[in-house]
Amino acid sequence: MPDLIIASVMTMMTAATPLVFAATGELICERSGVLNLGVEGMMLIGAVFGFATAAVTGNAPLGLLMAGVAGLLASLIFATLTLSLLSNQVATGLALTIFGTGLSALVGFDYVGETIDQIAAIHLPVLSDLPVVGRLLFGHDPLVYLSLGLLAAVAWFLSRSRWGMILRAVGDSDVSAHAIGYPVVLIRYAAVAFGGMMAGLGGGYLSLVYTPLWAENMAAGRGWIALALVVFASWRPERVLFGAILFGSITILQLNAQAAGLGIPAAFMSMLPYIATIVVLVLISRDAIKIRLNAPACLGRPFRAER
Amino acid sequence: MTEQGLLSLTGVCKSFPGCIANDNIDLDVAAGEIHALLGENGAGKSTLVKIIYGVLRPDQGNIRWQGKVTRIENPAQARSLGIGMVFQHFSLFEAMTTLENIALALPPEDPEALRARLEETASAYGLALQPDRHVYDLSMGERQRIEIVRCLLQNPQLLILDEPTSVLTPQETEILFETLRTLSQESRAILYISHKLEEVRALCDRATILRGGRRVDDCLPAQETTRSLAEKMIGKKIQQVSRQSPIDSGSSMLLAVSDLNVRSDLAHGVDLTDIRLEVRAGEVLGIAGIAGNGQIELMGALSGETGSPLAGSIRILGTDAIGLNPTARRSLGAVFVPEERIGHAAVADMTLVDNSYLTGDTRMKFSRRGLIDWPAVTRYTQNVVQDFDVRTTGVDALASSLSGGNLQKFIVGREILQEPSLLVVSQPTWGVDAGAAAAIHEEIQRLVSAGAAVLMISQDLDEIFLLSHRIAVISQGTLSAAMPIDEITPEDIGLLMGIRHEVQPEADHVTA
Amino acid sequence: MLRLEPRSTQSFAAAWLSPVMALVLTAITGGVIFLAMGKDPSTALYIYFVEPLTTTSGLSEVAVKAGPLILIGIGLSFGFRAGVWNIGAEGQYIAGAIAGGGLAVYFHDSESTLLLPAMLVLGTLGGMTWAAVPALLKTRFNANEILVSLMLVYVAELLLVHLVQGPWRNPQGWGFPGTRMFPDVAIMPLLFAGKRAHLGTLITLAIPFIAWFILARTRFGFTVRVFGSAPLAARHAGVHSHRMIWRSLLIGGGFAGLAGVIEATGTIGQLMPDISPGYGFTAIIVAFLGRLHPAGVLLAGIAIAVTYIGGEGAQISAGLPKAVTGLFQGIILFYLLAFDLFTRYRIIVSSRTTE
The missing domain is CATH 3.40.50.300 (P-loop containing nucleotide triphosphate hydrolases)
Incomplete structure (x- = not known):
């Protein structure tokens, strides 16, 4: 029984990790005042380029790097359109998701069904062999630690660093930040790019570690769930972890319940994460004023510097 | 009052689509003087000071700062030159604290040292502030004090205030004027933008009057009447208006x-x-x-x-x-x-x-x-x-x-x-x-x-x-x-x- | 130095030119992509953009594909104009197909001519029901309609899979997922013998005209326009934001549901897991490409349908993956959004004479 619990927790963390990556990136993006609805598309682009690189070179870590780079490049299309050409952020984010879905399917066409050497779980002598806590604390794959490390770094960055303060300022009032003399558009480019890289890494995690293989549309809505997580987290990094673990747990619960054969049709169990997202959104959004207080005041608004 | 020219603008022009906001404007501000920029809404006052503060770029014209021709590229440069500005619609961040708002406008500095400097400056000029309150919680008067302290911490030679009293009660206005007079005695120049004539007469040493984007006159407000100032500002004779008398309470x-x-x-x-x-x-x-x-x-x-x-x-x-x-x-x-x-x-x-x-x-x-x-x-x-x-x-x-x-x-x-x-x-x-x-x-x-x-x-x-x-x-x-x-x-x-x-x-x- | 300057009036020419330019540039980009894939660009582009229009059966196919795109696109354009971002039309489309198609599954031996109209009504209601969820959650709990409507797409897809594999599976279907074939009375009459264009296609072509009339001449149409560009002004005019959210979502959901049941009764004749090649998502592009204007949506629906048919043709004759179509759709939207800049701003080439 403890083994089953440990195994469940381990799987839960792998289910949560892509969400941690993507939601942490989107959180930075939104804190700067930019709403990028293209997370799903960027995850798919990251997943496919990461997988293709790993398949061609046999080097999974290089694949992961490529996943991040691909996500970043995709996000720059979005940044150019919304920040330089002032297009509507909602529509452009949707376009990015549609584009990413198509591009990833095209690139991944030849890789469907291929396998790669996945990035394995780490194993530290002694530590990982400790009873119970050994695997729980020291037995995950390295990317779990990377995602948690990045999340912690982002939390520190936002609350403690000067640049984090500037980023929050840009999201709170672009006009004021511009008046004081901060390069609003440049800062937002950087935030969007970071969001793209993180979404790409999240996608890479899916294709390089989680499954590990490429299938069309394999993000299966995780990009959208990551967006919901940012709202759920009230734009605070520490709460992203909580939300991701919640969704990881639901995923595992659903898989275990299907395996246990409770007589509930599999399709209904598979709906759980999506329905849970809706429920969570409803619970968190009820207090409209609170949402408005927490959300970056400039979220989604175009900004054009007058000179 | 010293005669040394601190800031001098010649022939500044700035146009926006469909309107010429500044048309060939000259302006001289000396150290230690409180200089009014007087004009109606739309006369071009805000545009002109945004140019001085580096928010906008002039289409034409020269800016001399302390005698040297200077190109002010952005607000950060303006601040490093010694120009501070308090905006009409404040450039504050509502979801952030007073201390953060001030830190954002200054070069990086240890927060605790900044807090000490903030409190020192605030009390020296009688500007009460609460460093850890969020701006959205504060009254308009307090928000303005943040802006002013933020400028003062940079030890400016020139302080620009854009319609500062539009958000103040008459009593708060009086306190602000005291602060500004203290600053002027420290031989800092103040560029005071307003369309309120009484204020300009009460506070300012000199006034430059703008109308329709042009400079129409320079004058000494103390020697003018409210009426004569108004006529310069509006450009025509204005009629005296009479107050209403209360109506009887019988109507429906x-x-x-x-x-x-x-x-x-x-x-x-x-x-x-x-x-x-x-x-x-x-x-x-x-x-x-x-x-x-x-x-x-x-x-x-x-x-x-x-x-x-x-x-x-x-x-x-x-x-x-x-x-x-x-x-x-x-x-x-x-x-x-x-x-x-x-x-x-x-x-x-x-x-x-x-x-x-x-x-x-x-x-x-x-x-x-x-x-x-x-x-x-x-x-x-x-x-x-x-x-x-x-x-x-x-x-x-x-x-x-x-x-x-x-x-x-x-x-x-x-x-x-x-x-x-x-x-x-x-x-x-x-x-x-x-x-x-x-x-x-x-x-x-x-x-x-x-x-x-x-x-x-x-x-x-x-x-x-x-x-x-x-x-x-x-x-x-x-x-x-x-x-x-x-x-x-x-x-x-x-x-x-x-x-x-x-x-x-x-x-x-x-x-x- | 290049500078952007806001236009004082919106440029009508730029507004209509930008979708055309977007299409042209997408074709050029497509050529480059084909070249990179080692295909002859001119042949591939011909297959994609021209060939579907050269045969009557091709035209009929374009009409069949354009139908649902236009129908959903029109419905979505109301919401998008009003700033209500229903992006779950795919789910509403499936819900419509399930609701309408379910009737044919239960009355599979019916001979009543009322069956088809009843299915159309039920399909519309099904789409509306699915859209009512984000409407309710948005108005009651302030939950983001983008995320809720999108999550419901996955729920609808899973529900459909469950139904066609489980309770509604064709008993004579050798275990393949899919319902029985609908009875003849539940099938849209064909317009031309041997072609797949059907009565439903005709219905969808009439919708843009009705939509245009509503937008131009009714108070509701006016308030939709106001609500999107200035929500506070709409409230000032007495428009209740909740009612607007409800109406936008119900219109979008209803049209999507209708499209779903028309597809099931017209082209497919049964319910199966793949009843939509992503119509609900593609219709978002159709709506934008058509500038949220009924006439534009009509034209955009046809243009996108051509690429759909072209994509199928390219898959068969040139061995190009179907995914290229999706890629093109994303690129079209990117270009369109980029060109939109010119409808709101003009580019000024200026020389600076500061000193």
Whole structure:
């Protein structure tokens, strides 16, 4: 029984990790005042380029790097359109998701069904062999630690660093930040790019570690769930972890319940994460004023510097 | 006062699409002087100081700073030169603390050291601040103090203030003036932008007057009268206006609000508490107050745009209006002119015809069997444009193509031509040039003399005293008892602006 | 130095030119992509953009594909104009197919001519029901309609899979997922013998005209326009935001549901897991490409349908993956959004003479 619990927790963390990556990136993006609805598309682009690189070179870590780079490049299309050409952020984010879905399917066409050497779980002598806590604390794959490390770094960055303060300022009032003399558009480019890289890494995690293989549309809505997580987290990094673990747990619960054969049709169990997202959104959004207080005041608004 | 020129502008020009904001402007500011930049709304004052502060780039012209030709590329450079600026619409971050707001404008510094410097500077100039409060929690006066301290911490040689008193009570204004005089004695220069003549006379050593983007005169305010300054600013003789006299209380009650409590639906809004007011036929009730004290919420509650109040009643022409939407309230006989012209009173990217239909549908019966009678709307729009002298290329022009004054004339005209019994109007002439303002005032007076009731919310005390028969003051979501015009002075109003008003039994009949 | 300057009036020419330019540039980009894939660009582009229009059966196919795109696109354009972002039309489409198609599954031996109309009504209601969820959650709990409507796409897809594999599976279907074939009375009559264009296609072509009339001449249409560009002004005019959210979502959901049941009764004749090649998502592009204007949506629906058919043709004759179609759709939208800049701003070439 403890083994089953440990195994469940381990799987839960792998289910949560892509969400941690993507939601942490989107959180930075939104804190700067930019709403990028293209997370799903960027995850798919990251997943496919990461997988293709790993398949061609046999080097999974290089694949992961490529996943991040691909996500970043995709996000720059979005940044150019919304920040330089002032297009509507909602529509452009949707376009990015549609584009990413198509591009990833095209690139991944030849890789469907291929396998790669996945990035394995780490194993530290002694530590990982400790009873119970050994695997729980020291037995995950390295990317779990990377995602948690990045999340912690982002939390520190936002609350403690000067640049984090500037980023929050840009999201709170672009006009004021511009008046004081901060390069609003440049800062937002950087935030969007970071969001793209993180979404790409999240996608890479899916294709390089989680499954590990490429299938069309394999993000299966995780990009959208990551967006919901940012709202759920009230734009605070520490709460992203909580939300991701919640969704990881639901995923595992659903898989275990299907395996246990409770007589509930599999399709209904598979709906759980999506329905849970809706429920969570409803619970968190009820207090409209609170949402408005927490959300970056400039979220989604175009900004054009007058000179 | 020293003669050394600190800042000197020659031939500065700046144009925006469709308007020349600055046309060949010269300006000299000496160290230690308080220099007024005087002009009407739209005269080009804000544009000019944004150029000095590096927010905007001039199309042409020279800037000399301490004798040297200098190109000010951005605000950071302006600050490093020793130029500080307090914006009219503050450049603050509402969701952040006072300390963070100040740190953002300064070079990186240890927060605790900054806190110590902040407290030192604040107390040296008598500017009380709370470093850890969030800005959205603070009054307008406190927000302005943050901006000023933020500038002072950079030890500026020149401090620019853009309409600083528009958000202050008369008492707060006096304190600000003391601070500014202290700064001037430290031989810092102050560029003081205003359209308020009395202030300029009381405070400033010299004044440069702008009109229509050009510099029209330089003068010593102490040697001028308010009237002569006004004529320079507006460019024509102005007529003396007389106050209204209170109307008799026998005429019928068209708007009665009692014990109204509303929870604000804005993120940083003000809740309304126990509002009581009455407006009778043939009367203007003026509601004075500093912006952000519940005016938006009061307007929303009266027009029916915001949700149901927690308690209280609103009676429009004797009918209970609680729960009625704006359309239903219009059928009762009320019309509304909200403060924000673009995006609220009018839709920027729609034509004037569309914008007439926007609020005219109910009272003018523009829809027949669900279909819009566009020719009728067009005729109505032509009438508005004609009767209210709206300068436009035609009724199919987009609302955004009109100047602020013309759009406001259109909006007020659109409502008044509906022949309402009750007009509720907020900031009727905010940011409007003097000509348009006078026209709007005249139309409101005509409406009132025809027997309508008007509730006017305004920050402009001159306007309040010009049009009102009775005056009440809104502060922190509470409303003072209304007092007849001949029993109240601007100083009384200033005192009422700073305090929370307790509920008065029989509010309207107790006169101070 | 290049500078952006806001236009004082919106440029009508730029507004209509930008979708055309977007299409042209997408074709050029497509050529480059084909070249990179080692295909002859001119042949591939011909297959994609021209060939579908050269045969009557091709035209009929374009009409069949354009139908649902236009129908959903029109419905979505109301919401997008009003600033209500229903992006879950795919789910509403499936819900419509399930609701309408379910009737044919239960009355599979019916001969009543009322069956088809009843299915159309039920399908519309099904789409509306699915859209009512985000409407309710948005108005009641302030939950973001983008995320809720999108999550419901996955729920609808899973529900459909469950039904066609489980309770509604064809008993004579050798275990393949899919319902029985609908009875003849539940099939849209064909317009031309041997072609797949059907009565439903005709219905969808009439919808843009009705939509245009509503937008131009009714108070509702006017308020939709106001609500999107200035929500506060709409409230000032007495438009209740909740009612607008409800109406936008119900219109979008209803049209999507209708499209779903028309597809099931017209082209497919049964319910199966793949009843939509992503119509609900593609219709978002159709709506934008058509500038949210009924006439534009009509043209855009046809243009996108051509690429759909072209994509199928390219898959068969040139061995190009079907995914290229999706890629093109994303690129079209990117270009369109980029060109939109010119409808709101003009580019000024200026020389600075500061010193």
